[in-house]
Amino acid sequence: MTSDHTTTWLFGRLDLSSLPIWQAIQSPAISELIAGAAAMIVIAGAIAVIAFITWLRAWRSLWTDWLTSTDHKRIGIMYCVLALVMMTRGVIEAVLMRAQQADGLSGGFLTPEHFAELFSTHGTIMIFFVAMPLVAGVINYIMPLQIGARDMSFPVMNQISLGLTATGAVLVMSSLVFGKFSTGSWAAYPPYTGLAFNPGPGPDYWIWSVAIAGIGTTLSGINFAVTIYKERAPGMTLFRMPLFCWTVLCTSIIMIFAMPPLTVATLMLAADRYLDFHFFTNDLGGNMMNYVNLFWLFGHPEVYLLVLPAYGIISEVVATFSGKRLYGYTSLVYATMAIAVLSFCVWLHHFFTMGQSANVNIAFGIASMCIAVPTGVKVYDWMATMYRGRIRMTVPMIYVTGFFILFVIGGLTGVILANPTITYQVHNTLFLVAHFHNVIIPGVVFGLLAGIHYWFPKAFGFRLHEGWGRVSALLWIFGFSFAFLPLYVVGLMGMPRRSANFNDPAFEPLMLAALFGAALVLSALAALVIQIWVSVRDRDKLAAPLGDPWNGRTLEWATPSPPPHYNFAVLPQVKDRDDFAAAKANGRAFADTANYGDITMPKNTALGMIICAAATLLGMALVWYIWWLAMLSVLTIVVAFVARTFMLDTTYTIPADEISREHRAWLARVRAASPITRDRETDDVNQGLAVLELPETLKASR
């Protein structure tokens, strides 16, 4: 073997020229410099994180308390951290794209290829590595607490899901340092992403990051669904579950059925690119419409997968901060189920213009419009919940208000787009970009941010700073409005989406308005970071360890904040919907008991991290054609998995003494504390114990 052969064998097609930093040195134009700087930021960021953890001497605690933990609460927090890191990158990319288009009349400062890379990574990251992990994170933390469970049904599989999601995120981040990401958008349509037109590593990065993370999401879906069906506390019938859990059930059903089409589509595209298959090629009988159908067979249910938990969060937030039982609970359940079912019947509206007959288009158009009906039911139910309620405009409620106004606009433009004839006019314009951002940001992001503010004191034992939260929420709302409402107008004026530049001066003012909006969104993100910083700094003042800072209604508030590993000292006996509210009203909350028992909990395991590391190496090896490493990684995954099945000692027992001691200590603090009224909810005095304020209905029932 010559040295050249050895290098190829060792490193595949990875060489110096594939590094953006090297390219920036070779030809320092603005576009290359930005790519090189991004690579430097990733490297510097990684080094900074390593240095920071070393400085904190936190490696051991990071490993034993977090990375190897099977606790659903810790896994949930790690999902959220991952999502917020990725969101930072996604927002910065968005600002770059807005800046490019604001300058688009004179050609902009980015090459069209770099711009294409930006919208591809932005879309991929925001959907797969921001929205999905945030949803998975909040579900992980909250759902088992709300149904009165000690953990997920499959805690180790839960950890593996997190590992696979992180793998996908790491692959996308690596593409900044090694080579280039795809330029084929987040949907990666062949034949453009096929080998004939795109031989480089870009589409391979997309394929493996999405495929690996997608498998993790399928496993999450199985875990969530089984947990809801099998782990509910005694008395927690399905129709006593908090509405968030219903939306989680629907979301997990969507995960189970809608992620496989994505897996199939990505692996087929991989077969085309790696093994000379002809699923989607132009020649030899390939059929790229199969890809489009498979992708949107996943892609449409996906948006409901994201938004349903947000609806669930909004239901919880509205009920709590109105001090009322949720209006129309049953109708909300049926509406959620109806949306979940309908979400599988509308995928074709993503490609009305791609050659179906008018009749097929009409059928899917009508199905798409039908989704507005259950969604409308929900919005009215939420408004009716607020009607004559004890409303407090805390940060979550500000987000929810933004949601009400903006999401309804997004939904209405969706109904407009559901009409195939209108789609023919506006398809592939910025009108569409405005529409889907208008449902995803006010819908999914605002919902999740409301949820994070609402449940943060539960997870960490202190509230988030109210003032900075308000600043951030208002900046999000106005930033979104400035960034995307103008895009409806330029879209109707005919500006195509994904254009690096344009030559109609009429677009210019609106593009500048959109850039201003993007700057506001960036400041909103900065305010969020400051808010977290200030809250951590002032955590003693903001502490609410007793567990119930908002006069909550559901079981998660019946635990200390943060809850112990086993969640509930004694499994709750559920007697009512909104059981904790009923328990407080009837005086059976915070009760001591004589029957503490030993609790068996799953032990920590390194399996998830081993699989994460091996899957990351596998992805990199496949992208760069390093075959020895690919085989080694697959072997590692299989061996680790089989070896795990030989370990029988996977649980440990917490003795009843310890549990009763911890629980009674918390109860003693609750009894000693002075409860506060809702007027002082956001003051420092809020230790997490609420004065009983009986809503009319409960008064009547007593």
Add this chain to the structure above:
Amino acid sequence: MRHPGINLGEHHGEAHDQAETLVFGFWVFLMSDLIIFGLMFAIYVTMANPVGMAGGPGPKDVFDLTSVFIQTMILLTSSLTFGIASLAMRHEQGRGRIALWLGVTLALGLGFLGFEARDFANMIGMGAGPSRSGFLSAFWGLVPLHGLHVSAGCIWIVVMLIQMRTFGMIPIVKTRLLRLGLFWHFLDLIWVGIFTIVFLAGISA
């Protein structure tokens, strides 16, 4: 029996209780896997036409129905032998008997894979590899995917035979055997679809 997938019974104690969640979870996983196969079938059907064949060989040129029939019989028999192993476990007829029938199942699985590999080699030999046409890509996407599942099932049987020997018939081993059984019968079901839709429909078209 509280659950159709559980053939243990109350006297199996802890194994029976665990099975409720574990087996249900596995059913859900199989449902997800079934979607993957369903989509592969759908893609195959859209490509099994002259456009998809792109002037290359069609079903009648490449399928060896005799061999496929033998494979079908082998796989169906293996489901029967796995069923006997499951009954031996349910009625606690001893580890040796369960291992014997699992061994027979494993041999049949390997036999199936042997015949299948021979057919694949023949197809490559006659220039009917996946690179020839979209139709053949769809075939090579679907049928070897089932073969890959059977291979995974065979490895799983070997692992279970080792675990039965090292750990004895402890609860977790029993519930794993239950899940392996579901997996094995599921693959049989998929094969019935492949035999009908890919081979019989292909030859008769």
